[in-house]
Amino acid sequence: MPNHILIWIIAGLAFCGVIVRPFRIFEAVWPVGGATLLVIFGLISPSTALTGVAKGTEVYLFLTGMMLLAEVARREGLFDWLAALATSHAHGSARRLFLFTYVVGTIVTTFLSNDATAVVLTPAVAAAVKTARAEKPIPYLLVCAFIANAASFVLPISNPANLVIYGSHMPPLPQWLPRYLLPSAVSIVATYLTLWWTQRRLLRQTIAKDVPVPALSVGGKIAAAGNIAAAVLLLGASAMDIQLGLPTCIAGTATAVIVLIPRPAQTWSILKEISWGVLPLVAGLFILVEALDQTGVIGTMSALLRQAAAGSSAGAAWAAGVVVAIVSNLANNLPVALIAGSVVQSDHAVEHVTRAVLIGVDLGPNLSVTGSLATILWLAALRREGLAVGFRTFLKIGLVVMPPALVLSIATALLAG
Secondary structure: OOHHHHHHHHHHHHHHHHHHOHHHOOOOHHHHHHHHHHHHOOOOOHHHHHHHHHHOHHHHHHHHHHHHHHHHHHHOOHHHHHHHHHHHHOOOEHHHHHHHHHHHHHHHHHHHOHHHHHHHHHHHHHHHHHHOOOOOOHHHHHHHHHHHHHOOOOOHHHOHHHHHHHHHHOOOHHHHHHHHHHHHHHHHHHHHHHHHHHHOOHHHOEOOOOOOOOOOOHHHHHHHHHHHHHHHHHHHHHHOOOOOHHHHHHHHHHHHHHHHOOOHHHHHHHHOOOOOOHHHHHHHHHHHHHHHHHOOHHHHHHHHHHHHHHHOHHHHHHHHHHHHHHHHHHHOHHHHHHHHHHHHHHHOOOHHHHHHHHHHHHHHHHHOOOOOHHHHHHHHHHHHOOOOOOHHHHHHHHHHHHHHHHHHHHHHHHHHO
16 A cells, blocks of 8 residues: 555544543544654654644644643632633623623634633633523533634634745735734624524523622732733734744743742642643644645645636635535544645745635634534533533534534635735
C-alpha cells in the first residue's frame, strides 16, 4: 500500500478518535498515538515530526497562559460570583437571566477564549441556576456552548483556532478589529436571537427573585485584576503586532504566582486541575497535519482554492467558509483549522477567503456537539453536573442557530472588506 494512503488512514483514524473517544480513552491518546505510528513505520521522519511540534509553539504558550488564568479565576470563585451576580440582577425573570448569562459568556469568551467559557463558566452557571431554583436549567447551559463559538473571533485571543489559521501572520489588533468586529457582533446577536427562539417556551418558567451573591474573596479580586491586566497586555501586544503566545503565558503565570504567594501549598492542587492533556493533543494534531502536507493533499487543496479565487474571490470565500464550517462538525474544527490554515498560508489566499475560513472554523461548530473542542469540553462539564444534552437535541438546535449566524457573519465580513 502506498505511503500516502497509510498516512491518510492513520490520520483519519486519529481524527475520529478525538471526536468519538472510543472506550472513553482520553482525546490526546489518538493524535499522539497516530503521530507515533507514523514515525515508527517510517512514514515520516523524526525531523518532520519535530517540525510539526515546533509549529505549535505559539498555541502551546497561549493555551498554557489561558488555562492558568481560567483555573485561578475558577478556584478563587470569580466565575461563581459573576454567575450569581447575573442571577441576582435577573430579579426572578427567566428571560432576563438568559440575557445576562449570554452577556457574561460573551465577555468570558472574548477575553479568556472559548475553552474557558466551556470549562469554567458552565459549572458556575449550573450552580447559579440551581440556586435560582430553575426547574429547566438547559437553556442557560446551552448559552455557554453556543456563545463559546459565536464570540470566538471578536479578538485574536478569543479562540486558539485563530492563531492556527493565521500562524505567524496574525494581523495586529488595528487590522483585526476592522475585519472581524462587525461580523462578530452580527454572529453574537444572530446566535442570541435564534437560540432564544428555540428556548422561548422553556424560558416561561419562574426563578427565585432573592438570590444571594457571595462576597468576592481577596484571591478572587486579584484573579479579576489579573485577568483584566492580561486582557490589556494582550490587546497591547496585538496592537504592536507581537505574537500572543508568550505574553499570554507570562500573564497567566504572573497572575497565578501573585494569587498563590500567601498560600504556596495550594500550587499543586491548582496545577493538577488544569487540563494539560490538551497540549499533547494539539502537538499530535500538528504532526498529523505535517504528515498530510507531505502527501501533497494540502498543495492540491491550495491549487483548487487558487483556481476558484481566480474566477471569483467572493465565490471562493463563500465556498471555503461554508465547507470548513460543515467539515468542522465531521472532523472537529481544530484539525480542520490546522489544515485550512496551512492551505491559506501556503497559498497566500486573498483576505476575503481567509476571513470566511476563520469564521467557518470558529462558528461552524455550533451545528453539532462534535464541532469544537470547546463544545466537547462543555459536554464533559455537563456530565460532571449530572446533566446531559444528546447529539440529536443539540443538532436540532444547531440547525436553527448556526446557519443564519454563519451566512450573516460571512456576508458582513465580505461587505466590510
